Amino acid sequence: MKLKDWGEENFIAFLQSQFEPPSQAVGIGDDCAVLAKGRGFQLITTDALVEDIHFTDAVTPENLGFKTVAVNVSDIAAKGGRPEHAFLTLALPAALDVQWLKRFMQGFKLACERYNISLLGGDTVGSKQSIFINLTLLGSAKKVKLRSSAKIGDVIAVSGFLGDSLAGLMLMQQNIGSKFTPLVEAHTTPDVYPEQGQWLASQSSVHAMMDVSDGLDSDLRKLLKASGCGARINADCFPTSNALQKACKLLDWNLMEIAATGGEDYVLLCTVDSDDFPKVAKGFERRFASPLHPIGVIEEKGLKYLSNGKPMPLSVLPFSHF
Amino acid sequence: MKLKDWGEENFIAFLQSQFEPPSQAVGIGDDCAVLAKGRGFQLITTDALVEDIHFTDAVTPENLGFKTVAVNVSDIAAKGGRPEHAFLTLALPAALDVQWLKRFMQGFKLACERYNISLLGGDTVGSKQSIFINLTLLGSAKKVKLRSSAKIGDVIAVSGFLGDSLAGLMLMQQNIGSKFTPLVEAHTTPDVYPEQGQWLASQSSVHAMMDVSDGLDSDLRKLLKASGCGARINADCFPTSNALQKACKLLDWNLMEIAATGGEDYVLLCTVDSDDFPKVAKGFERRFASPLHPIGVIEEKGLKYLSNGKPMPLSVLPFSHF
Numbered sequence: 001m002k003l004k005d006w007g008e009e010n011f012i013a014f015l016q017s018q019f020e021p022p023s024q025a026v027g028i029g030d031d032c033a034v035l036a037k038g039r040g041f042q043l044i045t046t047d048a049l050v051e052d053i054h055f056t057d058a059v060t061p062e063n064l065g066f067k068t069v070a071v072n073v074s075d076i077a078a079k080g081g082r083p084e085h086a087f088l089t090l091a092l093p094a095a096l097d098v099q100w101l102k103r104f105m106q107g108f109k110l111a112c113e114r115y116n117i118s119l120l121g122g123d124t125v126g127s128k129q130s131i132f133i134n135l136t137l138l139g140s141a142k143k144v145k146l147r148s149s150a151k152i153g154d155v156i157a158v159s160g161f162l163g164d165s166l167a168g169l170m171l172m173q174q175n176i177g178s179k180f181t182p183l184v185e186a187h188t189t190p191d192v193y194p195e196q197g198q199w200l201a202s203q204s205s206v207h208a209m210m211d212v213s214d215g216l217d218s219d220l221r222k223l224l225k226a227s228g229c230g231a232r233i234n235a236d237c238f239p240t241s242n243a244l245q246k247a248c249k250l251l252d253w254n255l256m257e258i259a260a261t262g263g264e265d266y267v268l269l270c271t272v273d274s275d276d277f278p279k280v281a282k283g284f285e286r287r288f289a290s291p292l293h294p295i296g297v298i299e300e301k302g303l304k305y306l307s308n309g310k311p312m313p314l315s316v317l318p319f320s321h322f
Numbered sequence: 323m324k325l326k327d328w329g330e331e332n333f334i335a336f337l338q339s340q341f342e343p344p345s346q347a348v349g350i351g352d353d354c355a356v357l358a359k360g361r362g363f364q365l366i367t368t369d370a371l372v373e374d375i376h377f378t379d380a381v382t383p384e385n386l387g388f389k390t391v392a393v394n395v396s397d398i399a400a401k402g403g404r405p406e407h408a409f410l411t412l413a414l415p416a417a418l419d420v421q422w423l424k425r426f427m428q429g430f431k432l433a434c435e436r437y438n439i440s441l442l443g444g445d446t447v448g449s450k451q452s453i454f455i456n457l458t459l460l461g462s463a464k465k466v467k468l469r470s471s472a473k474i475g476d477v478i479a480v481s482g483f484l485g486d487s488l489a490g491l492m493l494m495q496q497n498i499g500s501k502f503t504p505l506v507e508a509h510t511t512p513d514v515y516p517e518q519g520q521w522l523a524s525q526s527s528v529h530a531m532m533d534v535s536d537g538l539d540s541d542l543r544k545l546l547k548a549s550g551c552g553a554r555i556n557a558d559c560f561p562t563s564n565a566l567q568k569a570c571k572l573l574d575w576n577l578m579e580i581a582a583t584g585g586e587d588y589v590l591l592c593t594v595d596s597d598d599f600p601k602v603a604k605g606f607e608r609r610f611a612s613p614l615h616p617i618g619v620i621e622e623k624g625l626k627y628l629s630n631g632k633p634m635p636l637s638v639l640p641f642s643h644f
Binding site for chain 1 (some may be wrong): 324325326331334337340341342347350354355357359366367368369372373374375376407411416417418419420421423426427431434439440441442443444445447448449450451452521633
């Protein structure tokens with residue numbers, strides 16, 4: 001069997017069956033590994049970016065360097081942590097221009113400064129053709145929220161706009177990105193939200209949390225599987241930017257499908273005790289001047305999308321790693 | 323300028339100038355990053371293996387999986403630590419056979435069990451052509467020895483045979499590996515020495531330590547540069563295996579050059595206070611039933627190799643990553 005037919009989920013399930021985490025540790029299958037450390041937790045995450053899979057030469061080296069850091073910060077944010085130490089692996093062709101590398105490191109450094117991260121090590125090796133980038137990021141947290149702790153009746157909420165990044169990518173691919181700069185920037189230099197993650201993790205009414213990196217539908221399914229429950233989603237509540245709404249009208253794109261399936265938005269997805277949701281949402285908005293958007297509720301099983309009270313089918317396939 | 327002309331050392335120096343480690347941390351430029359943690363230290367290392375650069379399909383997936391773990395364990399050993407938690411990134415072509423991946427994970431698991439490591443996370447992504455492997459390994463240490471603390475007058479010692487791994491690789495490339503199994507195994511499933519590293523780190527007379535991964539000459543130069551000193555090496559003292567001596571005679575290879583420049587032996591290289599060396603060497607041999615081999619002394623500057631009391635030039639170029 002080929003890897004593309006087996007798929008990432010089967011591989012992860014295989015790993016989980018083969019490698020049991022030690023006690024006091026959360027291992028494979030969440031955004032980060034979580035280790036008990038003193039009175040808090042150490043968080044460890046790792047993410048790879050591969051040329052012609054995750055990026056092409058349409059992306060500037062500076063933006064790529066920035067994004068390498070940001071995607072990992074988002075994983076730390078998703079568990080409620082603050083990022084601390086980074087370890088960068090680069091596999092690079094011998095013929096690569098040194099300027100490319102210096103520009104990459106410039107964007108990388110910008111993100112390290114923004115999120116207060118020290119680069120402490122890594123590995124630099126050769127590659128025959130493609131550029132491979134891997135970052136391991138360590139962080140710490142006082143309180144941690146996992147994917148696996150959603151409860152039936154919880155309100156499902158997201159912390160920001162959905163779909164901008166995918167739209168930005170599609171616009172770049174069609175060479176009309178310059179007309180929609182905010183969408184392109186959402187894709188090339190995504191914002192990530194460690195402070196929102198820390199705040200949400202500090203709330204006892206927030207039960208489960210993760211970031212939206214593969215797309216809401218795909219990531220929500222992971223949260224539901226880890227928590228052993230289902231959900232009903234009101235697609236009419238998807239928070240979408242004015243820029244995305246405009247682009248969808250102009251280009252006849254399906255707004256809700258882009259919001260439901262677009263990856264790399266890096267907003268936080270969380271489930272909150274329904275009685276306390278109004279209080280949490282108010283506190284979030286006061287703290288970040290930005291709303292926490294309720295989009296559905298946790299149910300016993302299944303996953304239903306509704307629009308105008310009617311079932312809404314999703315036709316766009318979720319992102320697959322192979 | 324192309325990357326191959328700039329080189330890894332210049333890139334690392336560039337990174338060191340751009341990214342300062344925080345206080346109480348050792349960053350870029352040693353085998354591991356070292357962070358203060360409680361009464362001891364946390365060690366973090368990361369190593370990449372790229373298809374057609376570090377391995378070809380001549381290596382079995384099981385051996386590759388094993389080696390992925392071993393090379394990182396050696397970095398932890400080189401600072402005096404014990405390995406604990408691993409994070410594995412794999413970038414794999416969609417057409418890869420699932421059996422390859424399962425066999426790779428089998429060798430990976432064998433090494434994790436041997437060195438008591440939990441796999442706690444990672445990332446699995448697609449790749450257009452080559453297989454790319456990255457492992458980040460966390461460990462802990464009570465005492466740590468750095469590359470940068472060698473002192474003038476120290477005895478330079480290595481903990482085991484030099485050159486076996488390079489010889490094994492050359493034999494495999496010439497398709498005559500089956501006649502020299504121990505050398506081939508030194509290359510395909512290298513032993514690494516965390517217990518020796520921990521013991522050496524516990525000795526106050528041991529000043530500096532690293533592992534021999536790029537080759538004695540190349541690695542010694544790094545230690546000397548980090549410590550700001552030089553060395554005189556007696557090549558007649560290089561410890562070499564009977565198997566390597568036999569292969570060199572048969573194939574007319576230069577034994578001392580292979581010992582001095584062959585990479586991937588993963589023995590430990592350390593410098594020891596000369597007054598205490600006999601005591602340390604005796605203790606090491608009693609503990610591990612294997613000698614600690616003195617090969618030279620730390621001097622103020624330069625690096626001289628002697629054989630029969632005469633200067634010995636090295637013609638084989640040291641390993642370069644690009």
